[in-house]
Amino acid sequence: MAPYESDDTRSAAVDDPHSARRKAARYVVPVAVVGVAAATIGLVPALADSGDPDLPKITAQQLIEKIAKSDVQQLSGTAKITTDLGLPNLGGLESGLLSGAAKGGDGSSADPSTKLTELAAGTHTLRVAADGPDRQKVSLIESAAEYSLIHNGKDIWGYDSKSNEVYHSTANQDGTKHRDEVPATPKDFADQALKSVDDTTSVTVDGTAQVAGRDAYRLVIKPKHASGTTVGVISIAVDSKTGMPLKFTLTPASGGAAVVDAGFTQVSFAKPAASTFDFTPPKGARVTEKKDTEAGARSVRPGAPHQDLTPQKGLAKEGTKVLGKGWNSIAVLDSGAKGGIPSSSGKGDLGGFLGSLGDQVSGKFGKGTVFSTRLVNALITDDGKVYVGTVTKDALVKAANAGQ
Amino acid sequence: MSRAEAAPGPARVAAGSPKPLWTLGLLRGELVTTFRRWRTLALLGVLAAVPVLVGVAVRIETGDGSSSAGGGGGGPAFITQITNNGLFLVFTALAATLPFFLPMAVGVVAGDAIAGEANAGTLRYLLVAPAGRTRLLLTKYATTMAFCLVATLVVAVFALAVGALLFPLGDLTTISGTRISFAEGLGRALLIALVVAASLIGLAALGLFVSTLTNSGIAAMATTVGLLITVQILDQIPQLHAIQPYLFSHYWMSFADLMREPVYWDDLVRNLELQTLYAAVFGSAAWARFTAKDITA
Known part of the structure; x- marks a missing residue:
């Protein structure tokens, strides 16, 4: 038997326009497999989502x-x-x-x-x-x-x-x-x-x-x-x-x-x-x-710093005061450390490093640094007071001003 | 290594018997040729050396009775547990070889499958026999998968032997903190070896496809191993997390989930699905290429 013969190609050596097309057609198989897989990945989660369930109304x-x-x-x-x-x-x-x-x-x-x-x-x-x-x-x-x-x-x-x-x-x-x-x-x-x-x-x-x-x-x-x-x-x-x-x-x-x-x-x-x-x-x-x-x-x-959503529950420990109520409440604690986190640079590497993570703010209370996350903000004033809450930066500054 | 080693042995040309048996004969011939090759034996030797090295190193490190816990969790997975139970050497050895040694060996064998024959000028003789290209390709793929399994089992068996020699055996603690008997641990070790072997079939299909593209065995091996390294690097870049779940190596370490209690199946199933997908895509691509290819060598 000729070396070129196989069970499904008649003869790869024969110059036949149909043969070239048939060769190309074979690549449809892997492409189809990729297509089916992509469709499965894309569609099955959508189909499996049977919509929101029907439940009796409840207050x-x-x-x-x-x-x-x-x-x-x-x-x-x-x-x-x-x-x-x-x-x-x-x-x-x-x-x-x-x-x-x-x-x-x-x-x-x-x-x-x-x-x-x-x-x-x-x-x-x-x-x-x-x-x-x-x-x-x-x-x-x-x-x-x-x-x-x-x-x-x-x-x-x-x-x-x-x-x-x-x-x-x-x-x-x-x-x-x-x-x-x-x-x-x-x-x-x-x-x-x-x-x-x-x-x-x-x-x-x-x-x-x-x-x-x-x-x-x-x-x-x-x-x-x-x-x-x-x-x-x-x-x-x-x-x-x-x-x-x-x-x-x-x-x-x-x-x-x-x-x-x-x-x-x-x-x-x-x-x-x-x-x-x-x-x-x-x-x-x-x-x-x-x-x-x-x-x-x-x-x-x-x-888990985020566990206590309202500060008056989580932070109301000894030495902590709570300003405001509900979601707007702010916990105030006195860290006792005069100077706190130095807001001005040049007070040691760590201070500079921490300061660089926060924003400098100033107000009636003096100067301070605000550390913010997407949920909890904290204001550390230069005289060592810490204001923490799930409130905006402005609310912290306002509270600090009022607390003076 | 001379190409003469790759020349067909007598078993391979033992044609003449009825067709189904003939396929088995072809497969047997392929297996014998592959596993008799010095290159294959050397690869298996390297793989067998890994658990021996790891075992001896841990033994020397902890020989004075001190615990290895001071390492703080560095090194391959499970390495801190080896001193308590030799069976963990199986898991450590597989975790250490799976990222690179095992797939590299598979890449060499898979890349060589078709291109190596073409390179040595033996492919046309293989096709003289009434096997057909599709069947030859399937045989080559089956041989590569057999090598995946054998390579994994070599690592596991050597690790078990070294672990039993150097460390105590007995009930073991799963990574979830529960205890299972040694017999169940052995069962899980076997299951893990099978999962690791199955993790490699996607790469095997990829290597086989690359092998049909070229007539140079070395080029096919280098391409396959190069792809492996590229994919491993891509899998480490956090910015690419969107495509990572589709990389064939992404879920490889999921075999460790079999050591949880209860077993955490999500990633294991995803791994097997992904390997099947790769095998289907690149297997059919290899078929499309190989059955339509002009065999000139």
């Missing part, structure tokens, strides 16, 4: 009650959380600064406060599982590694598989809900948002949505006097059956992408396997013990 009041009554004890699911505070992109330096501020000298990478600061920027995938008030687990999915925070009975374990380090502390005896300290799920965010609902807020039900394959109502929370606050709209998708918040979106008043967007991509209300919450430190892992639980619980807070 905002009823929906809030539904959330309050919601008593989901057992669930497991995957959530995606995207935060875009508009922090200056400093790469690793930023998380280094944040975690450096959060962890008091103990260098375990399994310390929740170290790890959860990562949630403050970027997109992360979390897995949550819960079985009653005593057993919860939150895992932060990383590339080829995972950070798990496990609460089982009186033990709280943090396990960082990348560095093989373990963090251990004991929960309070009275069964404190540990998850409250780690706002990561849509429910945690929703609880915080609903706490801040008062007469300066409008709450409405805005249709329905499908979240993680479940029918949900959309609750929209809007500050009424939006002039001073940076909070634009908060939208919460509430599961129509269980009343559990499935998705939480906070859009800043300045518009653009959401500052916080946390939602389940998959959720199940079945009881998770008991082994999910079992943890024994693997052999050879470095274990860091945390004895002082109170301090442990508090040190988690800096991990």
